Amino acid sequence: MNYTFASATILLILITDPVGNIPIFANALKHVAPERRPFVIMREVLIAFLLLLTFMFIGEGFLRLMNLSELSLQIGGGVILFLIALRMIFPPPHGHEPPEGLGEPLIVPLAIPALAGPSALATVLLLVSQAPERRLEWVAALCVTMAVSAVVLVLAERIQRVAGDRFVVAIERLMGLVLVAVSIEMLLRGIKTFAKQLAGA
16 A cells, blocks of 8 residues: 555554543553643653654564565554454453553553554554655654644543543544554455465466
8 A cells, every 4th residue: 555644644543543542541540640640641652652663663674584575564464453443343341441550650551552552563564664765754644643642642531521431432433444444455455466476476
């Protein structure tokens, strides 16, 4: 798939899913003083950003080290995105949520895996592997994505109060539907490319 800056940014926002992460952050920050919460959120967003940025720059070397092709990454990324999208549309029961922490969360579970999960890492690897010469464009898309995540999560309590839980859930389902379409498109393109390779072999 030939991504533009806009489509890559939208894809990263869908995958990092800041709206869907509102309940996770609210639960993890329950025992943190209200005045500390914005600082903790910004710190976790920065950690996630640095991890994803690192993967952007070591992505090609990682693929070579693991002897992975762009095609396998595209098909595998499509499968992961599809599974993530299904979880967004059909979330697990509340009993499967991560346990509450009594202290201030650090890295886990907010930066990893809530923001910089396997799907986000696979996506930045895919973007760089398909167009390494546009790396600065993908870095800019990641910057916008993290800025959006930070704003949404810092304002999470206000969003929940003003919009209500039902609206947040509805947005989450809508983002999941869009991500299903994106993942299927990735799978179809990967399968088509594989079929051409077989035909030319």
